[in-house]
Amino acid sequence: MRARAWQGLAVEKLRQWQEVFSASRESWRVRGGCPICLHEDCLYRHYQVGVVVEGASGRTRRLARGGLWEWCSGCWTFVHYAAMVPSWWGGGLEVDEARLTAVPDALQDAVDALSGGMESVEPKERDGSLERG
Numbered sequence: 001m002r003a004r005a006w007q008g009l010a011v012e013k014l015r016q017w018q019e020v021f022s023a024s025r026e027s028w029r030v031r032g033g034c035p036i037c038l039h040e041d042c043l044y045r046h047y048q049v050g051v052v053v054e055g056a057s058g059r060t061r062r063l064a065r066g067g068l069w070e071w072c073s074g075c076w077t078f079v080h081y082a083a084m085v086p087s088w089w090g091g092g093l094e095v096d097e098a099r100l101t102a103v104p105d106a107l108q109d110a111v112d113a114l115s116g117g118m119e120s121v122e123p124k125e126r127d128g129s130l131e132r133g
């Protein structure tokens with residue numbers, strides 16, 4: 001197995017990093033350039049959906065507590081947060097959750113598996129994706 005040189009995000013780059021990620025909220029593929037290595041199309045994110053919390057005021061929208069990974073496959077910079085899973089999140093990466101750790105190695109394997117076959121992969125429909133667990 002390839003060893004990836006994962007490195008935690010430097011604190012002084014946190015603001016630029018979060019600006020890029022917050023500007024792209026449609027899937028596990030993040031548009032924009034990495035503020036560390038300056039490459040394009042190498043940023044990814046994944047939410048692990050944990051406990052589902054019913055939204056307030058009876059709306060169908062659901063939120064869930066979970067974990068969030070953000071990483072770059074150009075320079076192997078990564079961040080792992082505890083986070084609320086946003087309502088726009090539709091999943092899309094087939095991940096072996098037993099292999100998930102703070103370091104997104106299993107997640108990059110999932111990206112590699114998808115990128116090997118198809119040029120453009122759309123995130124799955126979100127029906128049922130928050131029901132697991």
Ligand SMILES: [Zn+2]
Pocket residue numbers: 034035036037038039042072073074075076077
């Ligand atoms: Zn990078």
